Amino acid sequence: MDAWAMNCNRAGSVCQDPRFVGAYSIAFYFHGKRDQDLCIVSDSNLHINAHFTGNRYQDMKRDFTWVQSLGILFDNHRIFVGAKKTATWDNTIDRLDLNLDGKPIYLSEGEGANWESITAPGVSITRSRDTNTVTIEVEGNFQIKATVVPITKRESWIHEYGINEDYFAHLDLGFKFYSLSGAVNGVLGQTYSSNYTSRVKMGVDMPVLGGQKEFSSSSLFSTDRAVAKFSGIALASSKKFFFFCHLPLFYLLV
Numbered sequence: 001m002d003a004w005a006m007n008c009n010r011a012g013s014v015c016q017d018p019r020f021v022g023a024y025s026i027a028f029y030f031h032g033k034r035d036q037d038l039c040i041v042s043d044s045n046l047h048i049n050a051h052f053t054g055n056r057y058q059d060m061k062r063d064f065t066w067v068q069s070l071g072i073l074f075d076n077h078r079i080f081v082g083a084k085k086t087a088t089w090d091n092t093i094d095r096l097d098l099n100l101d102g103k104p105i106y107l108s109e110g111e112g113a114n115w116e117s118i119t120a121p122g123v124s125i126t127r128s129r130d131t132n133t134v135t136i137e138v139e140g141n142f143q144i145k146a147t148v149v150p151i152t153k154r155e156s157w158i159h160e161y162g163i164n165e166d167y168f169a170h171l172d173l174g175f176k177f178y179s180l181s182g183a184v185n186g187v188l189g190q191t192y193s194s195n196y197t198s199r200v201k202m203g204v205d206m207p208v209l210g211g212q213k214e215f216s217s218s219s220l221f222s223t224d225r226a227v228a229k230f231s232g233i234a235l236a237s238s239k240k241f242f243f244f245c246h247l248p249l250f251y252l253l254v
Helices: 153-159
Strands: 013-015 019-021 027-031 037-043 046-055 064-074 077-083 096-100 114-116 123-127 133-138 142-149 170-180 239-241 249-253
Touching (some): 046 170, 064 142, 064 170, 077 142
Parallel strands (some): 027 249
Antiparallel strands (some): 013 019, 013 170, 019 027, 037 046, 046 064, 064 077, 077 096, 114 123, 123 133, 142 170
16 A cells, blocks of 8 residues: 555545445445546535546456546535646645635645635645645535545556556545435445445345446536435434444446
């Protein structure tokens, strides 16, 4: 594991290409399409879309994809967090791109550096390391740890990604949710819903669940799909998720 990588096995993590670990450590891969936006969490006062970057190598039937950025909606605010494109990786150079309601967030480098919003009380961003890792928190709603990581040449060789010139800087993510309702939806959010039942065929070497077109979004901040629950209104808290355990891994393909 790279020195700057986070723990990607905890509940609420989205890492690698990309591997989701949902509630109760339900783990799966979601193989989307490059340059596609997908709804990963949608509830009454929280909606998170992810933009995928990626490539297709040789005769592969699907794209290799990674989460390049997030569009986060809550109340009447929007947070953008993304990984800047980089051809040469240096972990001492910060590759995070952050803004609130379309205005850039300037966060000093150095572990512990903190930014708090004046226009959106309760919103804070703190550096967990000198560069490339932050914790975004909206009081009473959610916490997201975001780390910019590259695809190294060694990873590309092992997994046959076919990446030689662009390091495909992307986000490894860890989520904590403070006030989800039982109706939450989205690629990750569905695993926290009160009536979630896995549709995966178990008992095979690589269980597969497909046909999840309903999660596609027309843009990074769009809430125009059937799975969207967002109204910008906070409801009474029904769930708080901080725990993790171990359940079988399954694969989710589209």
